[in-house]
Amino acid sequence: MVRTQLRTATCEIRFFLSDTEDINVDERKYKAGELGIAEMCNLYCSKMGREHVHYLNCDNGNRDNRVYTGSTSDQRRHCTRRLEPKLEKEMDEILHQQFWKTLGWEDPCTSKVELELFNKCGYKCDAPDHDDKPSYCVLPAWHKSNPNSGFDKFTYVKGHKFDCSHVSKGGKMHHVFVLDCSGSMNGQP
Known part of the structure; x- marks a missing residue:
């Protein structure tokens, strides 16, 4: 997999998923489904801190066909929470470091201390x-x-x-x- 340098604010095309309608991140408040335009990825991840997850479409369509175990080695598991907004596809939760590796993009967070804490x-x-x-x-x-x-x-x-x-x-x-x-x-x- 080729890793490309992240040159744009990828959060601009992302939206917030949550198991609650209201999302509070430090002093900012969001609604599930709201675009992440106001957040730069690295700052958002810094605020979310330890064990925060990103979401990707489930590779196998549903949890019965899952190949990820949610272990500390694969850092990906099927999402069992009811997310808002409701999506047509099922989702996987993926830890920060594995998310950026899976996308093949350079991690926008550069602090080694933070990267260790995320895991x-x-x-x-x-x-x-x-x-x-x-x-x-x-x-x-x-x-x-x-x-x-x-x-x-x-x-x-x-x-x-x-x-x-x-x-x-x-x-x-x-x-x-x-x-x-x-x-x-x-x-x-």
Whole structure:
């Protein structure tokens, strides 16, 4: 595939797809189906950040014939959300880096830091400690659930891995050990 340099604002011929009618991107508000004329691709992607997706027509017409797994390697999966505006064709969701590779165009985003973030999971730790500076999952976008127990200085929440830890108010942790002597745990079903 030949990669060509992006010379025009490709967003001018693009329109917004969403699973909601109203789309809020930082201080800007859009409607599903609205043309992306007011946004330059690189600035829009920067605002969307981690794990943002682009949409392409589904290669195989429907999800029953899908060839993409949504893994961290193919970075493409069949879209199961109901998008607005309603389209005649089914769509695939594709992560940022793979989108530009698939089109054969040069990625308009040039910041290496941003490009790395686009491929990271967007799940955010909701601990109040992070109100000023969010803590995100350190795993790749669309990763499989990570079942680790957390004995490696990371915090695990719903299969996501965070480089943060939280202690109760006052800096104290309470460990509770419970022995069940009631007989209900005697090994009988």
